[in-house]
Amino acid sequence: MARPPLSMQPTGWFQVAWSAEVDVGEVHRMKYFDTEMIAWRSADGRVAVMDAYCEHLGAHLGFGGHVEGDRIVCPFHGWEWNHEGRNVCVPYENHPNKGRRIRSHPVVERNESIWIWHDTHGRAPYFEVPDVFTGFDDGSTAADYYPAYPQSTLFRQSLELHPQYIMENGVDFAHFKYVHKVPITPTFTRQDFDLPVSYVDFTIAFDDTAAEDIRSGVQAINAGLGAAVTKSWGMIDNRTLSAVTPVDENTCDVRFSVWIGRQGQEHPKAAERAQRLAQGVIDQFEADIHIWSHQRYSDPPALSQKEFDGFRALRHWAEQFYPTSTEGRVPLEH
Incomplete structure (x- = not known):
């Protein structure tokens, strides 16, 4: 991939695991934003995500570190650290080391997923991770759908793409025929990019469908560049969650979860059908x-007149999440 002129350090919520991957007492290793990290779950079920190295002498807590109650214990000298990364015990001293702290990350568990807040300026979270059920305010709950993890998920690691590519896909009406091989024409009914959480809705019709006969569509909620949830209506009842998390300056991990709606009285093979x-x-x-993993970021892109408003709105919205100024960049043109 030609490296895009976009920072791989955007502000926002980013998925780092599925909840089921971090059981009580487990320590889960990972690398995101060019940083070695661990996730661990204490006895009370709470998840912590922090940088991986002990502040004492630098042992990696993901290699031999273990959970005791509400603390993670270093395998090297037994120093104990809490959810906030604070040292709470030095086993051969009478008091902890209050001057050192392992960097911890704000964490939210939602929709079977573990999310961390990332901000290079150290700001606290100022918007929320969208909920794939309650976010659409239609009374749906997780009980109305088959669980996504593990059978209805996708995980692709270290792909050469950027989170913004996925968000731009949401305003790209023209790709359906060519990428997805379906003769449909999306028509946008909402493109709201006023806040850090944006909303895009569109109806879907086959090419020969009269306007009055349109009976299906998609609603999407985008929280920053790391999280997008969708609700499909009038078609197969499904909700999706797509999450793209930077690993380093060149690659991202992509996770995708799909929930299929339960339909009243279930027959014995209903779960198999849902999985298909x-x-x-x-x-x-x-x-x-x-497409995304072989794409070059085009700036400015050669947009058609019909594409211009959607892409302009989304790219302007995306600029707020980058830590560096975008002054001097070439504006979008027709």
């Missing part, structure tokens, strides 16, 4: 990934 439907949604998402 979810796989169909995942297959379509993989077709997008194939």
Whole structure:
């Protein structure tokens, strides 16, 4: 991939694991934002995510560190650290080391997923991770859908793409015929980019469908550049969550989760059918990934007149999440 002129350190919420991957007492290793990290779950079920190295002599807590109650214990000298990364015990001293702290990250668990807040300026979270059920204010709950993890998820590691590519896909009405091989024409009914959490809705019709006969569409909620949830209506009842998290300056991990709605009285093979439907949604998402992971960021892009407003609005919205100024960049042109 030609490296885009966009920072790989955007502000926002980013998925670092699925909840089921970090059981009580487990320590989970990972690397995001060019930083070695660990996630661990204490006895009371709470998840912590922090930088991986002990502040004492630098042992990696993901290699031999273990959880005791509400603390993680270093394998090297037994120093104990709490959820906030504060030292609470030096086993061969009478008091902890209050002067050192392992950097910890704000954490939210939602929709079977673990999210961390990332901000290079150290600001506290100022918007929330959207909920794939309650976010659409239609009374739906997780009980109305089959769980996503693990059977209805996708995880692709270290892909050469950027989180903004996925967000731009949400305003790209023209790619459906060519990437997804479907003769449909999305029509946008909402593109609201006024706040850090944005909203994009569109209806879907086949090419020969009269306007009055449109009976399906998609609603999307985008929280920063790291999280997007969708609700499909009038088609297969499904909700999706796409999450793109920078690993380093060149690559990202992509996670995608699909929930298929339960339909009243379930027959014995209903769960199998739901999994097949979810796989169909995942297959379509993989077709997008194939494009994104070989894409060059075009700035300014050669947009058609119909594309211009959507892409301009989204790219202007995206600028707020980058730590460096975008002054002097070439504006979008027709």
